Amino acid sequence: MVSTPVSDGALPPSDTVLSAQRIAKSFNGVQVLFSVDFELRRGEIHALMGENGAGKSTLVKILSGFEQPSSGSILLDGKPVRLPPNGAAEALGIVVIHQEFNLAEHLTVTESLFLGREVTRHGLLDRKHMRAETRRVLDLLGCKISETAVIGALSVADKQMVEIAKAISRNARIVFMDEPTAVLSQSESAALFAQVRMLRDRGTSFVFVSHKLDEVIALSDRVTVLRDGQWIKTAPTSSLDGESIAQLMVGRELSSLYPQKTEPNVDEARVLTVTGLTTAHVRDAHFDLRRGEILGFSGMIGSGRTELMEAIAGLGPRSGEVRIGQALMPPGDVQATTAAGLAYMTKDRKHKGLLLGADMTANLTLQSLDQHGAWGYLSPKSMARALERARRRFDIRVRDARVQAGRMSGGNQQKLLLAKVMEVAPHVLIIDEPTRGIDVGTKQQIYHFIAALAREGCSIIVVSSEMPEIIGLCTRVVVMRAGRIVGVLEGDEISEQEIMRYSAGLKQKAVA
Amino acid sequence: MGTDVNQEVEVKSRWQEIDLRAVAPFVALALLLLLGALVNPNFIGLNNLANVATRSAFIALIAVGATFVISSGDLDLSVGSMVAFVASVMILFMNTNVIADPGMMIAAAMALALVMGALCGLANGLITTLGKIEPFIATLGTMGIYRGLTTWLSQGGAITLQSAEQQELYRPAYFGEVAGLPVPILVVLGVTSVAAFVLYRMRYGRHVVAVGSNPSVARYSGIKVDRVRTTAFVIQGVCVAIAVVLYVPRLGSTSATTGILWELQAITAVVIGGTALKGGSSRVWGTICGAFILELVGNIMLLSNFISEYLIGAIQGAIIIIAMLVQRSLVRRS
Numbered sequence: 001m002v003s004t005p006v007s008d009g010a011l012p013p014s015d016t017v018l019s020a021q022r023i024a025k026s027f028n029g030v031q032v033l034f035s036v037d038f039e040l041r042r043g044e045i046h047a048l049m050g051e052n053g054a055g056k057s058t059l060v061k062i063l064s065g066f067e068q069p070s071s072g073s074i075l076l077d078g079k080p081v082r083l084p085p086n087g088a089a090e091a092l093g094i095v096v097i098h099q100e101f102n103l104a105e106h107l108t109v110t111e112s113l114f115l116g117r118e119v120t121r122h123g124l125l126d127r128k129h130m131r132a133e134t135r136r137v138l139d140l141l142g143c144k145i146s147e148t149a150v151i152g153a154l155s156v157a158d159k160q161m162v163e164i165a166k167a168i169s170r171n172a173r174i175v176f177m178d179e180p181t182a183v184l185s186q187s188e189s190a191a192l193f194a195q196v197r198m199l200r201d202r203g204t205s206f207v208f209v210s211h212k213l214d215e216v217i218a219l220s221d222r223v224t225v226l227r228d229g230q231w232i233k234t235a236p237t238s239s240l241d242g243e244s245i246a247q248l249m250v251g252r253e254l255s256s257l258y259p260q261k262t263e264p265n266v267d268e269a270r271v272l273t274v275t276g277l278t279t280a281h282v283r284d285a286h287f288d289l290r291r292g293e294i295l296g297f298s299g300m301i302g303s304g305r306t307e308l309m310e311a312i313a314g315l316g317p318r319s320g321e322v323r324i325g326q327a328l329m330p331p332g333d334v335q336a337t338t339a340a341g342l343a344y345m346t347k348d349r350k351h352k353g354l355l356l357g358a359d360m361t362a363n364l365t366l367q368s369l370d371q372h373g374a375w376g377y378l379s380p381k382s383m384a385r386a387l388e389r390a391r392r393r394f395d396i397r398v399r400d401a402r403v404q405a406g407r408m409s410g411g412n413q414q415k416l417l418l419a420k421v422m423e424v425a426p427h428v429l430i431i432d433e434p435t436r437g438i439d440v441g442t443k444q445q446i447y448h449f450i451a452a453l454a455r456e457g458c459s460i461i462v463v464s465s466e467m468p469e470i471i472g473l474c475t476r477v478v479v480m481r482a483g484r485i486v487g488v489l490e491g492d493e494i495s496e497q498e499i500m501r502y503s504a505g506l507k508q509k510a511v512a
Numbered sequence: 513m514g515t516d517v518n519q520e521v522e523v524k525s526r527w528q529e530i531d532l533r534a535v536a537p538f539v540a541l542a543l544l545l546l547l548g549a550l551v552n553p554n555f556i557g558l559n560n561l562a563n564v565a566t567r568s569a570f571i572a573l574i575a576v577g578a579t580f581v582i583s584s585g586d587l588d589l590s591v592g593s594m595v596a597f598v599a600s601v602m603i604l605f606m607n608t609n610v611i612a613d614p615g616m617m618i619a620a621a622m623a624l625a626l627v628m629g630a631l632c633g634l635a636n637g638l639i640t641t642l643g644k645i646e647p648f649i650a651t652l653g654t655m656g657i658y659r660g661l662t663t664w665l666s667q668g669g670a671i672t673l674q675s676a677e678q679q680e681l682y683r684p685a686y687f688g689e690v691a692g693l694p695v696p697i698l699v700v701l702g703v704t705s706v707a708a709f710v711l712y713r714m715r716y717g718r719h720v721v722a723v724g725s726n727p728s729v730a731r732y733s734g735i736k737v738d739r740v741r742t743t744a745f746v747i748q749g750v751c752v753a754i755a756v757v758l759y760v761p762r763l764g765s766t767s768a769t770t771g772i773l774w775e776l777q778a779i780t781a782v783v784i785g786g787t788a789l790k791g792g793s794s795r796v797w798g799t800i801c802g803a804f805i806l807e808l809v810g811n812i813m814l815l816s817n818f819i820s821e822y823l824i825g826a827i828q829g830a831i832i833i834i835a836m837l838v839q840r841s842l843v844r845r846s
Contacts, residue, residue, distance in 0.1 A: 315731070315732065334731075334734045335734055335736070338734050344732075346732050351726070351728055351729070352728045352729055352731075352732045353729060353732065354729060355721075355722055355725050355726055355729050355792075356726075357725055357792060357793075358721070358722075358725065362718065362721075362722075365718075366718065366722055366729075366730075366733045366735070367733040367734055369715040369718055369719075370715070372715075373715075376714045376715045376716055377713060377714055377715075378713055378714060378715055378718065380713075420733075
């Protein structure tokens with residue numbers, strides 16, 4: 001590829017294996033990709049970068065046949081193709097290695113490699129042949145795991161290797177890797193990259209989706225950046241550095257979407273103090289929250305924000321201290337933290353937040369049934385009043401109050417969930433992804449609600465993967481990376497670039 | 513919002529469907545009554561129907577408890593064995609005559625039965641929740657245990673109430689009438705009313721449905737999921753005990769085969785009644801209707817001559833499958 005003496009614009013057709021032209025995609029009327037171009041050359045590692053929600057995953061799904069584009073065309077070896085769905089594109093040499101592995105835990109390495117295309121002789125499995133072929137591929141990768149090992153017994157890194165071996169054994173020419181190193185240690189990542197480079201030099205093309213800037217710079221040949229579903233730039237990696245990529249990924253202006261920020265007074269009381277909190281993933285978290293403050297928690301998906309918040313709320317096991325006001329909270333006791341005035345609003349409204357088959361009243365009152373009668377009796381009148389209040393306060397717009405929660409729009413569901421959590425009248429509120437999957441109008445309403453709540457003296461933690469949200473709302477931002485708090489930003493320090501530097505691991509500062 | 517209009521339309525069709533599901537068992541009951549009347553004019557007589565209802569009382573009572581367990585997303589296979597076990601212990605206790613006054617003796621035995629039922633249910637609940645064992649397996653285990661204990665207590669034979677005085681005094685509990693209605697029917701109506709109040713008007717009922725519908729949502733809402741599930745098993749045990757209290761005076765005897773397959777009849781009644789087997793909905797009046805339908809089908813077969821009454825089991829089996837298919841098709845309409 002290096003020897004090809006042509007500029008970006010005029011490549012010989014043989015050099016481009018897969019290209020996408022003016023790809024657009026919308027789900028339920030929401031457009032997530034706008035006329036995106038993408039081009040993958042033979043024997044290159046092409047990084048696909050962008051913030052959460054920029055459209056990377058959707059583009060990968062379209063290029064691998066898991067989704068069909070709403071418009072635009074895909075060319076394989078210069079010829080227009082319609083990629084077959086559900087992974088059938090493997091037959092064309094296009095393989096996706098998913099973030100969550102698609103390996104059956106009970107099978108052996110050999111069985112996994114040949115799953116669905118077992119080699120038979122006289123109608124019987126030809127185990128010997130399959131084992132030998134598996135060994136050959138593993139040796140090719142320099143991988144030392146046994147071909148008869150059971151998948152469930154392998155380390156995460158080895159499973160990753162098996163996935164790659166599977167791709168090779170299926171003669172993959174184009175491999176998509178979605179955050180392949182999210183679960184790997186540094187040395188495991190290095191070993192993986194060595195294999196990827198080796199395969200690249202043999203002509204395999206890789207599309208590499210990652211949030212880790214340093215990895216992208218070290219590994220990739222070219223970078224394509226997406227932002228808000230739009231193509232922003234494709235350039236050789238050598239012409240970019242971490243700063244410029246971060247700039248390309250964010251670089252958008254904040255609008256009046258966000259309310260006026262109000263800094264809490266420095267002498268306001270500490271309402272929540274977390275000391276040395278440790279869980280399976282979170283390590284030694286320290287922070288505090290003042291009365292009336294809106295504190296942001298930023299970081300990549302999987303950085304441990306949700307686990308930390310759930311542990312604080314008593315929803316998961318932990319060690320370390322959590323104090324609400326002065327009171328020490330027992331670990332794993334939701335009732336105690338709720339009684340102390342802390343409420344946690346989950347980011348997973350469909351699976352952890354709302355009973356989708358139940359109506360609004362049942363959902364609204366589920367967390368606060370004690371308020372609606374004595375001795376376990378529920379007063380229908382009291383609950384109806386609560387629903388009336390909540391619908392007004394949160395502007396939940398449905399015509400029939402008995403509609404099932406699962407049939408409401410995302411925005412209304414989110415408002416209902418917020419209303420449900422607010423029914424316990426918390427003075428410390430943790431909101432995990434306040435605006436996931438909802439329209440801009442509702443977002444704005446929720447932002448203004450949060451700000452108003454803070455002005456009334458409620459203290460709020462906002463966990464969000466959407467940086468503009470964190471910057472627009474919060475007066476102080478904690479950044480997490482790989483289970484640790486790596487930085488606390490205040491005032492003018494709060495910018496997308498600065499947060500990105502911390503969360504991508506380019507910068508770290510000791511936290512008091 | 514632009515989507516409001518669409519929502520409105522969806523809402524209406526959904527309500528029609530929900531109504532259908534709640535009404536379906538009662539429609540089926542009406543059709544059966546019509547069929548019965550055509551088959552044999554004696555069928556529709558009040559005497560015959562009261563008899564059928566009285567005979568369905570045991571399954572109905574057990575199925576009320578099963579409605580709680582199933583709504584919370586669990587299953588109890590041990591109820592048939594539990595009937596035999598609790599009844600055996602109750603009769604053996606009465607035969608000891610530790611209390612001279614027969615009336616007091618019967619009252620004490622009833623109390624003992626209720627406590628035994630609650631404890632058996634508690635055991636099921638704790639094994640399922642603390643032991644984190646699938647309720648199907650946990651109660652399959654206790655089903656064997658309660659049955660085995662009964663066989664051992666009866667030494668493979670029957671356990672019979674010995675005191676004629678006690679029998680005479682206790683008889684009205686099953687055979688008696690109050691205001692023209694047989695006692696078992698009144699007990700079923702009373703127990704179901706209480707169950708309906710708990711399920712629809714009390715906090716615990718909300719918790720049961722929430723846990724059965726989505727345990728994660730329940731947990732994130734601060735509900736003690738394991739406690740709710742265990743309590744449902746205890747309620748099931750108490751319902752079984754109430755059935756036993758009515759069952760003992762009927763024959764004054766139990767054996768190792770008492771209550772065999774009752775668990776399946778109870779589950780069938782619950783499902784016919786419109787409660788979803790996967791949890792998250794409860795229709796306790798539907799359950800009663802389901803238990804009545806099961807008994808009614810047997811009665812119609814006895815009174816008619818076209819199907820052998822030996823096929824009752826097969827017909828009841830077919831009914832549960834049809835009930836599920838009807839439920840499914842009503843769900844699909846959405």
